[in-house]
Amino acid sequence: MEIVNPGLSGDYHMHSLQYSDGLPTIDEIVQYAGRLGLEEIAITDHSQAALDRSGLTKKAHRSIVQRWENVHNDVKVIFGVEGDLLDEEGNICEDIAGHTSDFLILSLHHQVYQGNFSKVTEAYLKAMEKYGQKIRFLGHPHIQKGTEHLDMAALVEAANHHDIPLEFNGRYFRQGGNADNLQIMLQKADRIYVNSDAHTLSELRDHRRACFNFLKQESYLS
Ligand SMILES: [Zn+2]
Ligand SMILES: [Zn+2]
Structure with missing residues (x-):
């Protein structure tokens, strides 16, 4: 198993105040990422399907990120989207207010997925067939809700086959994850990507570190 983003090389899953349900603004995230010593981050706000589902209407227009510049530090900033698996045909909501990104995460959220939960493995497999490497990684596949019928071994095998990494997600490692x-x-x-899925600055600081401690403790890392 290879870790795509070891140490402080990058954190590729987090949420902002402007575009989804994070607490910190983009500028606050970037300043704090610099203080933590991260080289690169991806701000990956929730897809429009997830925003609609949770009643989050955002004031800011997503197009503003094309004008945004990092004036704080040398942290490289990617504006991604945490896309949503929508149904058992493998369709994905990959935009925020019509804006897509080259950096697309594929995640299952039980409140957003409209398909049959007993066919969730098929849904993932079809999505990987359809979207291929456009999917940068599978977000928190070890989440608990909605994955009661997930065949994890088959999912990992298919992801390996498509050369799509999977995410060890700090948030769902610490709460609401499926340990098996x-x-x-x-x-x-x-x-494997090791990401925070931070919705606060303290989560940006702590979640990945908890994952790395676990990987050492379980001898996945020397
Ligand atoms: Zn969120
Ligand atoms: Zn998520």
Whole structure:
């Protein structure tokens, strides 16, 4: 198993105040990422389907990120989207107010997915067939809700086949995760991202560190 983003090389999953349900603004995230010593971050706000589902209407227009510049530090900033698996046909909501990104995460959120939960493995497999490497990684596949029928071994095998990494997600490692699926993923995945999924600055600081401590403790890392 290879870790795509070891140490402080990057954190590729977090949420902002402007575009979804994070507490800090983009500028606050970037300043604090610099203080933490991160080289690169991806701000990956929730897709429009998730925003609609949770009644989050945002004031800011997403197009503003094209004008935004990092005036704080040398942290490289990517504006991504945490896309949503929508149905068992493998369709994904990949935009925020019509704006897509080259940096697309594929995640399952049980409140947003409209398909049959007993076919969630098929839904993932079809999405990977359809979107391929456009999907940068599978977000928190070791989440608990909605994955009761997920065949984790089959999911990891398909992700490996498509050369799509899976995510060891700090938020769902610390709350609401499926420990068995996490172990299957860590044992079988070719490539893993370790990301915070931070919605606050303290989560940006702490979540990845907890994951790395676990990886050492379980001897996945030397
Ligand atoms: Zn969120
Ligand atoms: Zn998520």
